[in-house]
Amino acid sequence: MNAPKLVRDLAYFTLKQEVEEFLYDESELLDSRRFEEWLDLLTDDLVYFMPMRRNVKHGDQAARENTKEGEDISWFEDDKWTMAKRVEQIMTAKHWAEEPLSRVCHMVSNVQVLDAQPSVEAVETVTVKSRFLVYQNRVETENYLFVGKRTDALRRDGGSFKIARREIILDQNVLLAKNLTVFF
Amino acid sequence: MNAPKLVRDLAYFTLKQEVEEFLYDESELLDSRRFEEWLDLLTDDLVYFMPMRRNVKHGDQAARENTKEGEDISWFEDDKWTMAKRVEQIMTAKHWAEEPLSRVCHMVSNVQVLDAQPSVEAVETVTVKSRFLVYQNRVETENYLFVGKRTDALRRDGGSFKIARREIILDQNVLLAKNLTVFF
Amino acid sequence: MNAPKLVRDLAYFTLKQEVEEFLYDESELLDSRRFEEWLDLLTDDLVYFMPMRRNVKHGDQAARENTKEGEDISWFEDDKWTMAKRVEQIMTAKHWAEEPLSRVCHMVSNVQVLDAQPSVEAVETVTVKSRFLVYQNRVETENYLFVGKRTDALRRDGGSFKIARREIILDQNVLLAKNLTVFF
Amino acid sequence: MDQPVYRDDFVDIENGTISREIFVNDGIYQKELETVFTRAWLLVGHESQIPNPGDYFTSRMGAESVILCRDFQNNIHVFLNTCTHRGMKVCLYDEGNTQTFTCPFHAWSFTPDGKLVGVPHEHELYSDVLDKSQWSLIEVPKIVNYKGSIWATWDENAPDFFEYLGGAKDHLDMALNALDGSDGGTEVFGGVHKWISPCNWKIPAENFCGDSYHNPSHISVDMIGIGPSAAKGEKGRRDNELADAQHIWISFPGGHGIHSALKPENNAYIESYKDNPIAEEYYRHCYEERQKALGDKARIVPFVGTIFPNMSFHGRQPRALCVWHPNGAGSTEIWRFFLVDKDAPKEVKDLLRRYYMRYSGPAGMTEQDDMENWNYATAGSLGVIARRHPFNYQQSVQKSKLNDPVPGLVSTQMTEENARQYYKCWAAYMNNQDWDRIMDHPVRHA
């Protein structure tokens, strides 16, 4: 089976546990609305990308299904500066779309370590895939469910990691939410 | 990053694995409707608390967002005796709200070990945070989705744990279900 | 607590990690529509079973709640040949119910190793329970959520496993989807 | 198509039948919003939720969001939660304190007394056209603060609240007064239960107006015992202090239905908080105090009741004020405010809070089974064939007496008379009748 190629040895599983901890801690920061602390988890050269997804005929998926980074309009193609602005906006307390603040829950599952460079033992950058379910509930009865996949490039940062790249595949075509004010 | 403070060493990960096993086994008991066995997992001094959540203005969250334990009306502020009564009620086969029994699925993710006392190595009490998705399906087409966070105090009990305290944060304001007959 | 009986030692946790990797890699194959590769994960004597679930009175569950394998009509009671046909059908690009292809996300959680034969150390067959949330989104706004449990018999296959049996408990009565074109 | 206009034969209280249409028909639901909820007195909240100037609590009247607030002259107001410029909700919070309600859309701002005080660029853009005084927040014409409970109506011609309440007042009083009888000595706990229940709003309203016949709904809690003496082995879902009392079901003009009880002459207190000596002591003490204060009148003890159209109360445990907000023909948004004696000891308040939570609301072991029945009674009446078969309301027809042994149309046996009168009154609203006809009732002809 054409699975991620790393040897599943002790070093691998140790790294994976570390990565899981990191992703859970990250979710916790977001759901407890500690947005500035969350920003600190992003590298200065962050790429935060969420394409739109089209209905195309069998065989055309690779070429046409997703909008292209660096070329098309997508849902997100942000850098760190923009993410910081998004946080800054929430903090003004005048960002009506998040006032009152949403109740958000990030569930992360299926964590896969796809790659580790230069090596699992002395990792600098690890490529991680995960599944997410983000539940957003606002005001009285507004309710949105976002489900999909993330592929992250995590860069070693002392005892922890920083997010250098996050590609988010949201499994929707017409967006089934009025807004995308949550972070994924 | 202001993450849980424990050192992520072997002892930590071993404890965490144990805790995950416990939470999954617990879900399995609930979903297979082995309620009396589940009751055995609760300490006699159990506190089972689920606050209601309000929409409040930016900055007021800490003071006003959640109803307060020991003071306000909440969704649940139960002790073991009450939980036992809830189970007893289901077992009468006359608890119309659970007759026929719901089809329930507990998904637990993002397990975080926040604290271990007195130490990870010789743990007496471990504080665990997790995310849950509880899917409830009843009769023909009744369908409810509950998503949120739990913070548990697990007390060492021989080879396993018992639940001494469970605080449940359900990410809703107006409850989007007719009943709360499921255990979280 | 009447939990799965295996001793939770290092060998156990190592096996469990392996199993989790396998299940996540499997989900990834499905969600990235590498269906033929996924077929290779199924043994030739595969049993793929999903019963229907009835509303019955308290006490009748064991006898009457689920349709019976080898006797009743269920949602699925397939062998490998049939699964291969299902894949073959998608590949014709004329399977209208999957043309355009759905956007599918498999979230797997609560992985439990229920049994390992002949032993955890030298495992031939491992019995694994897990929870799933399968999110399916099609065309413009079609949206289906499938939540439930799987019990798999995984057979050792060199460094990995193959699926010899999968029993899927979908927590629904009247199916709340127009079709069951996704694999669970 | 599925929405015939309301027909008078839908409510036939002489023969004790009522059409299912009134519980499932979308057209009738719309008409209710227009004829009932724009005229009747509705419960909005409780004074203790807005103690200080600038405090507000976002509530609901019928299907609409309203703001209950206290202005800086300490006057209490109820406003429709919508900007008069272009309709944006001026408040998206459940509660809080504010100087002004400033609309997020174009920033018109209103003070807590409703006045439009801020209009950006008013001079350049609106000079001599916009009369600000005509564009205040939309306010209810009538409001009353009754022992802390706040009520309002959209009909300026509605009778005053006490006339509207009539004889039901004596019974509602018992819920709002302290246990020792002292006037309005209650407050509401923090935390208002709000949830959505798939039933027509009139079914729970009727349920509380005196449907004691639905006891079988609660067989499971009655079997296991969940009351304040349950740990000591008492069964049942509630204290047994009515063991020796005569239950009475009373209907009043305006459609209000009450279920109270009359204690025997000696009027002895019955132990009913055995699980907690402090509570037991408190209840006994209050009971005796009340008897000293009220004398023979103390023999009347409260149980439950419904103030037309959609407010119900629990006068005894679990003491609460409920509102059944219409939310579509087949959906009700239920709100419940829980009452407790202001001056009760902490132990008693805690015991009651816990009891309330295990008894009432979506997590309440008792009410869960009510809601299951309300839900599938509504669902079971949706069909074309079902709608051809009216509900049965023949229980204790013609068995009530006037003002005997207490004021009102009284039955000393279980009865659906309260329900029959409730729907007779409801029909008067549906026919847009004047207040005389609405308040028409057997007791008026006594």
Add this chain to the structure above:
Amino acid sequence: MDQPVYRDDFVDIENGTISREIFVNDGIYQKELETVFTRAWLLVGHESQIPNPGDYFTSRMGAESVILCRDFQNNIHVFLNTCTHRGMKVCLYDEGNTQTFTCPFHAWSFTPDGKLVGVPHEHELYSDVLDKSQWSLIEVPKIVNYKGSIWATWDENAPDFFEYLGGAKDHLDMALNALDGSDGGTEVFGGVHKWISPCNWKIPAENFCGDSYHNPSHISVDMIGIGPSAAKGEKGRRDNELADAQHIWISFPGGHGIHSALKPENNAYIESYKDNPIAEEYYRHCYEERQKALGDKARIVPFVGTIFPNMSFHGRQPRALCVWHPNGAGSTEIWRFFLVDKDAPKEVKDLLRRYYMRYSGPAGMTEQDDMENWNYATAGSLGVIARRHPFNYQQSVQKSKLNDPVPGLVSTQMTEENARQYYKCWAAYMNNQDWDRIMDHPVRHA
């Protein structure tokens, strides 16, 4: 607004056009519930689901829940699943066995023959007012057990079932008889497929009344082969035993549409279960037995058909009885009961079960593609412009013959005549016409 009353020009079978309104209009949907489903004979279930006294199976007629049960005198009944007191569903289970249906709300209880036998406190509360005999469970006036299949109608004036069925009976018989032709030798497997499909209910009903033209829907299964000889390399989705047969499409009074086939004189059996020798042997054997029993009549072999309004059957593989329950103008709740010879060997039953599951229902590789088309044919007709353009039903107009070569209005080439007659009959119901007009049909004028 979007609900004009039904208009006669919506169904124009002379010109072969039918308005899209009848598939998407909410008002017309409501009218169907009131005019079609309260009068026509509907399939409720199968005798083999309730073998013993007290057994029940909860089913559906139109959009309403009904209970199919066997009383203790062994009589079969069909009741509306709603309490006559206040509408609560008296049964929330899919199936089971019970002494009484006791309502969870106020505990009125009914025996499986529908009688109201338990009314708590009856004497005190209902003496000389409640006539229990008038408040039994609401029962269908007409019911029939036809070879194990149970049918019912809400119209006491409806023609008897066999008159209603008319010539369609011979074809439905073939689905219900055993393969060897022995009378009603079938049973249903445990497990009833129930699912919700976003299409108007008439689209699948029409699809089964003889729309053989939609073969392109199934190109994917036809390409890969999923039938009982597929493992041996046969393509197609079904056995090929009709290879040498003359397909015939037949319409009958009452709107029923049948698609059967006529084998050549020699009527040779065609190998079609190559993947399994036991099945092959069983089918060959039954085929020959049937021929012995029926002689030349055996040349007629079943395929599919629709009994007006919403029951369809598969007479050949995958043998099944289907009901298309209306569930809103754009939604259908589909139920399917799978048939098999009572006395077939286990191997054959197992092979068929598996074949049925991979062919039919939401997991069925064939039906999945039908549903995709039913779904988006409905969705594609919702719009204002779309509604201005009727559907085309011109296929083989005027090409059918009367009673040649078999009874009925027969076409020996693919045709939409069955559909045209189906909607002509549907229109008669919509116009509340009498049964003579409803049963009016070319064969009546032959």
Add this chain to the structure above:
Amino acid sequence: MDQPVYRDDFVDIENGTISREIFVNDGIYQKELETVFTRAWLLVGHESQIPNPGDYFTSRMGAESVILCRDFQNNIHVFLNTCTHRGMKVCLYDEGNTQTFTCPFHAWSFTPDGKLVGVPHEHELYSDVLDKSQWSLIEVPKIVNYKGSIWATWDENAPDFFEYLGGAKDHLDMALNALDGSDGGTEVFGGVHKWISPCNWKIPAENFCGDSYHNPSHISVDMIGIGPSAAKGEKGRRDNELADAQHIWISFPGGHGIHSALKPENNAYIESYKDNPIAEEYYRHCYEERQKALGDKARIVPFVGTIFPNMSFHGRQPRALCVWHPNGAGSTEIWRFFLVDKDAPKEVKDLLRRYYMRYSGPAGMTEQDDMENWNYATAGSLGVIARRHPFNYQQSVQKSKLNDPVPGLVSTQMTEENARQYYKCWAAYMNNQDWDRIMDHPVRHA
């Protein structure tokens, strides 16, 4: 019940009030679909989305799916996405290239010019009955390609597009021309934003027709700065190149409303892409080129506008074409196509893409706050009491001038005149008036 027919007093532009009914009433919504969206010119897409023969893009007109495609003679067509046989959508893809649209149901097939070319078994089943030429795909009677933007109407009697557009053309031109003024020098980026917003479709349409008064909606982005000079410390959400300009609000016949600006005589370029020297250089260069080309006319610079009924554009940053597709009285499906100069350098295109994404759409920091207001302005107007209180449109009543300083009904101060005229025109459609009455407008009487 809640659907009174449309009443003329709902729109009272003399007194500056408009009833909330028109934003929440389901009956009025249905009538809009029938009277407005079947007659007005609607934006369908952009030529650059279908460059080659056989290319198609699936779009929407009103609430219906349509196919924009290019046939093999290079002609552009717009078809209803529904099969003329039985309604199945002939295209379930968002875009692609095809030889034919072949229906998955019964395989009728249509070429990209709409012709029905394939009917299986045509000869046997349809000989001399089916006139294929009458069953082509349903095509719009009028279509126009205007500088790449494709527009269509279902009304063959509609005025030609340029007559329909009238004076609004000059302003829309500025969005579709390149920055240097060269004719139609724009293309759309790949990727069309599509999302569902819970508001009535007219609220955003009105918002873009000149509601500059809603600036307070954007206080958060204005506080922090998100524009192309923000990294250099500029605040505000957009470049400040209008700092020295005179804003003008213009209404045109047909209900179109425009908000543009008039630069001072010297018409100096204002630095506004400080974060990126290449962009700064490009903008300055284009600005000067445009001035050379247009001279004094270059002083008019675009901002935003709405082409009646549901198309809006952003002429300046973030340059885009928006469509507010009706999706129910309380729901709008929003589509946005983003424009950029064909010949702009990659750096500029990238900078703009990123700016567009952080500004517009569901992830746009600016538009998110608009949508919050549109959402709860709709929700806040649903109630029975709310509907009794009309919206206020009194801003700058009678303050507009005719053709001064530019053509049209012009206001040099913020105004709701564009909105008032928009709804006056909308009312004409609702009353099924002829095109003369629809196009009636003060400028016609100048």
